[in-house]
Amino acid sequence: MATTTTKPETLFGKKIRRREDPRLLTGTATYVDDIKMPGMHHACVVRSPHAAARIKSLNVKPALARPGVAAVFTGADVKDLGPIPCGASLPGLRTPHHHILAQDRVYLVGHPVAVVVATDRYIAADAVDLIEVDYEVLPAVSDPEKALAPGAPAVHPQWPDNTAFTFHQEGGDITGAFAQADVVVKQRITSQRLIPTSMETRGVVADWHAGDKSLTLWSSTQIPHLLRTLLAGILGMPENHLRVITPEVGGGFGSKLNVYAEEALMAFVSMRIGKPVKWVESRRENFLCTIHGRGHVDYFELAARRDGTMLGLRLKLIQDLGAYHQLLTPAIPTLSVLMMPGLYKFKNISADIVGVFTNCTPTDAYRGAGRPEATHGIERMVDILAAELKMDPAELRRKNFVGKDEFPFQTATGLAYDSGNYALPLDTALAEIDYPALRREQQQARASGKLMGIGLSTYGEICAIGPSPATPAGGWESATVKIEPSGKITVMTGASPHGQGEETTFAQIVADELGVDIDDVVVLHGDTAVVQYGIGTFGSRGTAIGGTALYYALQELKGKVKKFGAMLLECDDVALAGGKCVDERTGKSVPFAQVAAASYRAMKLPPNTQPGLVATYFWEPPNFTFPFGAHVVITDVDRETGQVSIRRYVAVDDCGKIINPLIVAGQVHGGVAQGLGQALWEQAVYDENGQLLSGELTDYALPRAHMMPWIESSHTETPSPVNPLGVKGVGEAGTIGCSPAVVNSVVDALSHLGVRHIDMPLTPEKVWKLIQGARA
Amino acid sequence: MKRTIALSINGKSHADEVEPRLLLIHYLREMASLTGPHIACETSTCGACTVMLDGKAVKSCTMFAVQADGRKILTIEGLATNGKLDPLQEAFWNEHGLQCGFCTPGMILTAKQLLNDNPNPTDEEIRKSIEGNLCRCTGYQHIVNAVKAAAAKAGA
Numbered sequence: 001m002a003t004t005t006t007k008p009e010t011l012f013g014k015k016i017r018r019r020e021d022p023r024l025l026t027g028t029a030t031y032v033d034d035i036k037m038p039g040m041h042h043a044c045v046v047r048s049p050h051a052a053a054r055i056k057s058l059n060v061k062p063a064l065a066r067p068g069v070a071a072v073f074t075g076a077d078v079k080d081l082g083p084i085p086c087g088a089s090l091p092g093l094r095t096p097h098h099h100i101l102a103q104d105r106v107y108l109v110g111h112p113v114a115v116v117v118a119t120d121r122y123i124a125a126d127a128v129d130l131i132e133v134d135y136e137v138l139p140a141v142s143d144p145e146k147a148l149a150p151g152a153p154a155v156h157p158q159w160p161d162n163t164a165f166t167f168h169q170e171g172g173d174i175t176g177a178f179a180q181a182d183v184v185v186k187q188r189i190t191s192q193r194l195i196p197t198s199m200e201t202r203g204v205v206a207d208w209h210a211g212d213k214s215l216t217l218w219s220s221t222q223i224p225h226l227l228r229t230l231l232a233g234i235l236g237m238p239e240n241h242l243r244v245i246t247p248e249v250g251g252g253f254g255s256k257l258n259v260y261a262e263e264a265l266m267a268f269v270s271m272r273i274g275k276p277v278k279w280v281e282s283r284r285e286n287f288l289c290t291i292h293g294r295g296h297v298d299y300f301e302l303a304a305r306r307d308g309t310m311l312g313l314r315l316k317l318i319q320d321l322g323a324y325h326q327l328l329t330p331a332i333p334t335l336s337v338l339m340m341p342g343l344y345k346f347k348n349i350s351a352d353i354v355g356v357f358t359n360c361t362p363t364d365a366y367r368g369a370g371r372p373e374a375t376h377g378i379e380r381m382v383d384i385l386a387a388e389l390k391m392d393p394a395e396l397r398r399k400n401f402v403g404k405d406e407f408p409f410q411t412a413t414g415l416a417y418d419s420g421n422y423a424l425p426l427d428t429a430l431a432e433i434d435y436p437a438l439r440r441e442q443q444q445a446r447a448s449g450k451l452m453g454i455g456l457s458t459y460g461e462i463c464a465i466g467p468s469p470a471t472p473a474g475g476w477e478s479a480t481v482k483i484e485p486s487g488k489i490t491v492m493t494g495a496s497p498h499g500q501g502e503e504t505t506f507a508q509i510v511a512d513e514l515g516v517d518i519d520d521v522v523v524l525h526g527d528t529a530v531v532q533y534g535i536g537t538f539g540s541r542g543t544a545i546g547g548t549a550l551y552y553a554l555q556e557l558k559g560k561v562k563k564f565g566a567m568l569l570e571c572d573d574v575a576l577a578g579g580k581c582v583d584e585r586t587g588k589s590v591p592f593a594q595v596a597a598a599s600y601r602a603m604k605l606p607p608n609t610q611p612g613l614v615a616t617y618f619w620e621p622p623n624f625t626f627p628f629g630a631h632v633v634i635t636d637v638d639r640e641t642g643q644v645s646i647r648r649y650v651a652v653d654d655c656g657k658i659i660n661p662l663i664v665a666g667q668v669h670g671g672v673a674q675g676l677g678q679a680l681w682e683q684a685v686y687d688e689n690g691q692l693l694s695g696e697l698t699d700y701a702l703p704r705a706h707m708m709p710w711i712e713s714s715h716t717e718t719p720s721p722v723n724p725l726g727v728k729g730v731g732e733a734g735t736i737g738c739s740p741a742v743v744n745s746v747v748d749a750l751s752h753l754g755v756r757h758i759d760m761p762l763t764p765e766k767v768w769k770l771i772q773g774a775r776a
Numbered sequence: 777m778k779r780t781i782a783l784s785i786n787g788k789s790h791a792d793e794v795e796p797r798l799l800l801i802h803y804l805r806e807m808a809s810l811t812g813p814h815i816a817c818e819t820s821t822c823g824a825c826t827v828m829l830d831g832k833a834v835k836s837c838t839m840f841a842v843q844a845d846g847r848k849i850l851t852i853e854g855l856a857t858n859g860k861l862d863p864l865q866e867a868f869w870n871e872h873g874l875q876c877g878f879c880t881p882g883m884i885l886t887a888k889q890l891l892n893d894n895p896n897p898t899d900e901e902i903r904k905s906i907e908g909n910l911c912r913c914t915g916y917q918h919i920v921n922a923v924k925a926a927a928a929k930a931g932a
Contacts (some may be wrong), residue, residue: 017869024877025865027812027852031878034811121802122795199816199824199878199912250814250878251912283817499876499913662872669915670875697821697910705903705916734915 011508011518015662018504019518029248032203032220033280040205041070043269043279044124045262046114046131047288048106051140051359051690052153055104055113059132063116066130068123071273074114075101078268084261084324085230087472088331093165096156096357098324100234100261100268106135107155107323108359109690110288112261117269117277140359140690144320145297147356155323155357164321164355165330169337171412172348177312181303185384190759191296191373191739193320193684194677195700196366200250201281202290204263206270214241215270219263220249222256222496223536226473227263228528234264246526249498253674254365255290256498257538258327262289287695292684293366295320296333296373302381303348308391310400312348315340315377319355322362328369329362330355331472335370335462338413342378343422343460343628344400349412359690365538367674368732371461372739376760379457379740383747384756393744394430397458398423415462417626418728424716425630425652426458432650432712433632446752451637451771452647455745456630459737463655463729464625464722465539476620477541478534479550481510481557483613485600487579487593489516491523494534495546500731501663502542506550508659509725513554514561516579516592532616540729543659544625548723553617560613563606564599565590625720625728629653631672631741637749642768644680644746646709651737653713656720656728664730668713671734677703678735679742683761701761750774781845785810786854794841801825803841804851812852812881816910823909826882827851833889835882835908852881855888864888864926873922875913883909887923896927 023029060072084098102113114131118124139153146152147162154160178184205218215237221227224244232239249256262279269277281290299316319333337351368375382400386393401422402409409417438454445452468475478494491506507521524530537546558576565574565581568590574581580589595613598604602611634647651668658664681701685693694700719726739760746762747755753774758766782791785808792807804810804827813836816824820838827836828850855862864884867873874880883906890897890905897905902923903916911919 018872021869021874024874024880025861025869026856027881029877030811033815197912199876199910249876251876666872666875666914666918669917670913673915696819697817698819702910704907704910706907708916711915711917
């Protein structure tokens with residue numbers, strides 16, 4: 001372990017209030033829509049109202065005649081740019097050419113057809129209504145299983161079976177496992193389409209500088225450097241002529257881990273009109289044109305012995321891809337396969353994915369990205385098996401957990417779980433609620449006609465994504481630390497936080513390692529002209545990989561500081577403490593500012609040492625990290641209305657070592673809210689023509705304050721051996737652990753009525769019908 | 777077509793010619809150059825645009841600028857006095873009541889109205905009062921803690 005974690009006076013593990021907050025609390029932070037520039041124009045995008053149609057004609061003249069309209073561009077203007085990239089590669093993957101603007105055909109509602117540029121956003125919006133598009137409407141398909149049926153409308157005419165790819169993965173001896181089984185339980189389980197809904201929609205400002213043929217692009221993104229590289233490719237521009245800046249970003253949850261048409265389109269527009277241009281997504285556009293998440297239909301079969309020993313798991317996974325591949329679309333369900341054994345030690349799995357085109361918004365990474373779907377599946381299946389075997393669901397889990405002395409544990413899906421003690425969070429959570437007493441209470445409740453459920457999920461997740469061979473674009477992260485000539489410290493991280501608080505967490509790491517005041521540290525991110533190349537913030541990687549890169553950069557820097565300190569103190573070695581270099585033999589010391597000044601003034605240099613105090617480190621992780629935990633949910637179901645009430649929500653999460661408990665708690669709460677949203681309320685609903693019916697916040701049930709239960713959150717701390725900080729990551733844990741615990745609880749409440757499974761969201765209507773069905 | 781409006785924003789007088797259709801949120805952001813009130817839904821469901829109009833929290837995406845003629849507006853930028861944060865701002869900071877920060881200005885002003893009306897709210901009253909303000913990051917728990925802490929400090 002790093003010494004930082006054990007020194008009593010360190011900031012590691014302390015509730016430090018966030019250093020990014022003052023600007024956010026006073027309304028002075030700069031999000032994309034806050035950027036104003038002289039001569040800036042505003043763009044509005046004309047979008048298809050149809051899910052599938054041929055564009056017969058397009059008349060932009062009435063729009064161009066509107067005073068204030070500077071330009072209108074259509075598919076013909078941008079046909080040579082692009083395509084919008086997909087970074088995922090799978091054998092035999094069919095990838096439709098994804099133009100920035102539709103050419104002669106549209107494939108989904110919201111498909112961009114033209115862009116209007118005007119001096120004012122009201123004029124641009126007016127002019128959108130003046131553009132005449134004549135569509136020949138074609139049949140569309142929005143349900144992935146219907147899309148696979150013979151005779152379904154072809155989303156892309158060249159691929160009439162609507163199949164983008166099939167993928168098979170197998171581990172161990174699945175046939176043998178099922179042959180040995182005393183019992184096999186089967187269930188179709190869906191993970192419905194969700195809309196990520198960051199509070200800030202996407203937005204782009206592009207500013208072309210004709211003089212030096214360079215472009216500055218502000219975008220609300222999670223991946224500034226990758227965006228720059230990929231955008232340069234789309235535009236055919238040298239990468240070093242492009243600067244991407246992510247100002248304040250108002251949430252992402254995976255939806256901004258992408259490269260979108262509008263980013264390339266605004267760059268193109270600015271180059272054509274020679275002025276800066278801004279586009280800010282409306283919420284309606286955000287629901288139609290920013291990626292969705294989930295969209296699974298899963299068929300599970302779990303084989304077990306009569307004594308509860310799980311032997312093997314089969315999965316047929318139908319992934320609704322939508323009409324196009326965005327950056328990682330086809331790769332997301334492969335993460336589900338990796339995670340499908342959960343925390344259990346059975347070694348036989350088989351998975352078949354079918355990736356299906358539909359005339360819908362592309363799916364891609366949304367908080368958890370493939371892992372919530374897998375966890376929901378295995379945790380539902382374990383409960384279904386427990387019911388079949390009449391075993392206690394907690395006992396069945398304990399029986400099958402990977403044991404705490406079996407790490408590193410090789411899974412049937414090819415992973416090496418780093419560390420864990422899987423029974424501990426479960427036992428902690430069950431003790432917290434007094435499980436035996438609750439089971440007795442449940443018996444009494446049933447006897448008096450009340451419906452009460454106790455649901456568990458014991459989840460694992462794949463975090464710190466992740467070693468480069470497992471990613472499409474490199475899975476390392478970078479950090480630079482500079483001690484400025486005045487002794488102040490500047491960090492530049494390749495991570496791109498957007499609410500996760502790394503300006504604080506990283507400053508804590510620096511303060512501990514260098515022994516300086518946290519107020520002397522500034523953390524910069526999100527500007528490709530300022531920060532060395534980086535990967536970005538997603539997949540619970542910011543601290544586990546970005547923080548580790550920073551840790552190693554600090555070790556290098558400390559070495560150099562010590563050399564200068566020893567030179568100034570005229571000794572062999574010094575210690576760093578309290579913002580000083582100290583000669584421990586004599587007690588003499590020299591403050592950092594003086595060491596820094598000497599290093600830059602460079603009147604004298606230590607042997608083989610360059611002037612200045614800067615260190616950069618690119619850290620390649622040797623493995624993922626594997627956080628885990630147990631969530632326990634107690635529900636009461638109203639027999640007359642089907643309404644589910646959460647009486648208690650207990651989350652015991654193990655994300656390894658915790659740097660800032662305040663921030664970690666916030667991540668857990670927010671994650672649970674999104675998991676609960678999926679379990680109870682949220683759903684992207686399409687009609688059979690591919691119209692998104694839940695297309696505004698008025699129709700999409702996002703959790704509100706009065707809908708949320710109190711979350712009783714606590715932690716066990718099993719350090720990760722993968723990095724010297726011992727951290728694992730916590731961004732997605734709440735979401736992954738939540739939904740199966742809630743559904744297990746409601747199914748448990750209704751189990752004596754013969755209910756075995758309910759698909760999400762657990763709307764009162766759905767639950768009420770099940771209760772009524774049992775009565776009939 | 778344009779109308780002249782005169783109003784006070786954060787204690788300063790403003791007079792501007794506006795189109796009658798101009799939404800108050802666009803007036804505040806585009807003409808009065810404020811960055812605190814945010815736009816996140818355009819349908820008055822999310823509350824990111826909340827400002828105080830004559831002491832009442834309102835959603836500025838659902839009002840025209842001309843309707844604010846002659847009235848007093850307080851936005852998040854005007855909440856701190858002489859550089860000292862309002863107790864609610866301080867409490868949101870201490871309790872980690874924000875992550876991405878996009879909903880925060882509206883959330884704080886709605887909470888401000890609550891505490892003006894009810895200085896000692898229960899958890900349930902806090903949750904009920906902020907239900908018109910969406911936050912996608914925090915799960916609301918730390919926001920509830922922050923409002924409670926601000927109330928406790930004011931009562932102390």
